[in-house]
Amino acid sequence: MIMGRVISNVVSTRKYNELQGFKLLVIQPYFGDVEDSFVAADEIGAGIGELVLVSRGSAVENGLSRKAPIDAAVVGIIDHEPLKKE
Template identity: 70%
Template sequence: MVIGKVISRVVSTRKYDTLQGYKLLIIEPCYGNKEEYIVAADEIGAGEGELVLVSTGSSVQYGLSKHAPIDAIVVGIVDQEPTINGK
């Protein structure tokens, strides 16, 4: 899982049929390589500027309400930014 900040939405006029109904968000990871962004599906209502918990990989299919070609999904909205090693 990854903790990241929602920096934008993906707006698409055409997309794969089973992606209909999923909001797609661009996530900037808070830790590690910040140059790589993640596009994640969201069904819980995360908004721009919020910290979110993102699950990635094949296990994402268990969190979807319908089968879709998605490999990252927002599974939580973080209420307080975690501290690591007192920072």
């Protein structure tokens, strides 16, 4: 699981049927390189600028409300930003 900030939405007019209804977000890792951004599915309502917890890998499918080809999902919204080590 990693922490990241939502920096954008992904808008897709055509996509795999099982992805219909999932909000797709661009996540920038909180720790690490800014260029390592990735897309994660969201079912809990995270928005741009929020700090979130993201689960990655094949086990993500077990936590979804329905079967879908997703390998990164937002699983929590962080209320208080932790101190970042410099």
